[in-house]
Amino acid sequence: MSDNIYYEKSIGLWMSDKKSQKLNWKELIKACNSHGYNLVKLDLEQAFEDQGKIDVFLHKLTDVIAAADQGDAKAAKIIRRVEQYLSNHPNITVIDPLDNVRILLNRYYYYSILQDESSFKSHGIFTPAFAEFPTSNIKDNIEIMRERGVRFPVICKPTIAHGSKSAHEMILIFNERGLSVAKPPCVVQSFVNHNAILHKVFVVGNRYHICERPSLKNFYASEDLDPIFYSTGEVCKADSQSTLSILDPNDETGIKMHLNEEKVKDVIRVIRKKIGLILAGFDVVIDNTTGNHAVIDINVFPSYDNFPNFFEHLLDCIEDTIRKSNSDCSLEENGRIEDYGGNHRPNGLINIGDSHNYEVMGMNII
Ligand SMILES: Nc1ncnc2c1ncn2[C@@H]1O[C@H](COP(=O)(O)OP(=O)(O)OP(=O)(O)O)[C@@H](O)[C@H]1O
Ligand SMILES: O=P(O)(O)O[C@H]1[C@H](O)[C@H](O)[C@H](OP(=O)(O)O)[C@@H](OP(=O)(O)O)[C@@H]1O
Numbered sequence: 630m631s632d633n634i635y636y637e638k639s640i641g642l643w644m645s646d647k648k649s650q651k652l653n654w655k656e657l658i659k660a661c662n663s664h665g666y667n668l669v670k671l672d673l674e675q676a677f678e679d680q681g682k683i684d685v686f687l688h689k690l691t692d693v694i695a696a697a698d699q700g701d702a703k704a705a706k707i708i709r710r711v712e713q714y715l716s717n718h719p720n721i722t723v724i725d726p727l728d729n730v731r732i733l734l735n736r737y738y739y740y741s742i743l744q745d746e747s748s749f750k751s752h753g754i755f756t757p758a759f760a761e762f763p764t765s766n767i768k769d770n771i772e773i774m775r776e777r778g779v780r781f782p783v784i785c786k787p788t789i790a791h792g793s794k795s796a797h798e799m800i801l802i803f804n805e806r807g808l809s810v811a812k813p814p815c816v817v818q819s820f821v822n823h824n825a826i827l828h829k830v831f832v833v834g835n836r837y838h839i840c841e842r843p844s845l846k847n848f849y850a851s852e853d854l855d856p857i858f859y860s861t862g863e864v865c866k867a868d869s870q871s872t873l874s875i876l877d878p879n880d881e882t883g884i885k886m887h888l889n890e891e892k893v894k895d896v897i898r899v900i901r902k903k904i905g906l907i908l909a910g911f912d913v914v915i916d917n918t919t920g921n922h923a924v925i926d927i928n929v930f931p932s933y934d935n936f937p938n939f940f941e942h943l944l945d946c947i948e949d950t951i952r953k954s955n956s957d958c959s960l961e962e963n964g965r966i967e968d969y970g971g972n973h974r975p976n977g978l979i980n981i982g983d984s985h986n987y988e989v990m991g992m993n994i995i
């Protein structure tokens with residue numbers, strides 16, 4: 630994977646072909662080498678022991694873990710082998726630990742972690758009311774929604790957040806008769822009107838980057854509307870141009886709701902403390918009536934689209950993690966996200982984009 634210079638340490642990397650095709654391998658190898666690491670592209674079909682010594686295991690195994698947890702024997706065998714290898718090599722830095730990644734495989738589970746976060750309410754942060762449908766019995770599901778304060782319109786999402794294309798297949802449901810399309814196991818989450826603006830926060834350890842994406846226009850409960858099926862990829866990518874994102878004329882409020890960076894940092898602190906991932910992303914929409922910030926989704930190792938110098942920040946963070954684990958004081962143990970070393974910058978934000986499609990690099994979350 631790299632020129633014939635010997636590098637003392639190695640990063641073993643595995644990700645799906647789908648993700649791998651989007652990766653700029655040349656740039657990643659350059660960043661690894663500049664930090665004194667070889668980059669080894671691991672093969673899950675071969676024993677890791679036969680693929681060279683690694684010091685860091687960097688992965689996005691979400692699809693394989695999800696398949697294993699759903700009973701896929703081949704995937705289960707792979708995950709067992711990976712976990713056995715890592716337990717035989719406790720000095721390998723894993724980014725991120727499989728048990729932490731598992732937290733984000735189940736939407737109901739991680740929504741519950743967010744909902745239970747007591748600090749959010751007073752900071753104007755929330756996760757929309759949600760409920761899980763264990764069966765497709767509409768009467769039972771209406772009762773479950775009532776008990777949990779979930780109100781139409783709702784977005785129906787697969788409970789399992791990764792592992793197949795269907796994990797991103799969403800359904801907007803406007804009334805009780807629309808619940809007939811919900812296919813359990815699934816969660817329903819109250820829809821938050823947010824003027825079709827999605828804020829994606831990409832996190833690498835203590836650093837984050839925010840970008841705006843198209844989202845869904847404002848919707849209201851209605852007995853007349855049939856469910857709307859969509860996939861996230863067709864509505865919320867940077868280049869998406871879905872009619873679902875075009876605000877209705879009477880919704881053109883002209884008021885721009887500004888993302889509050891302090892709220893973003895609060896969410897990052899909670900994710901780092903309660904979920905403990907180095908590589909994560911989350912989606913925020915701003916309630917257009919209250920201005921409160923709704924965290925509607927958290928992702929493992931997302932795209933890091935437009936994250937400036939992502940690979941450099943990744944390697945810095947890997948080295949930071951190794952340094953901290955060697956000094957045996959984990960970030961999560963003391964519950965604080967500390968300042969990090971490196972090119973210390975003021976705790977400010979560097980506005981690196983125009984105000985419309987703004988992108989803001991946040992450094993040093995304290
Ligand atoms: N509660 C909600 N209120 C308003 N819009 C929502 C809500 N939940 C989801 N959405 C819209 O649906 C999109 C997809 O939802 P979500 O992010 O949960 O799905 P996902 O497939 O896991 O996304 P990703 O591609 O980020 O993994 C969001 O980007 C947003 O546009
Ligand atoms: O541009 P984003 O970060 O929104 O796209 C992500 C998406 O949010 C999910 O994290 C995808 O992961 P899966 O849920 O596992 O499909 C990412 O796909 P990946 O192939 O990069 O892992 C998207 O990049």
Ligand SMILES: [Mg+2]
Nearest residue numbers: 861912926927
């Ligand atoms: Mg999302």
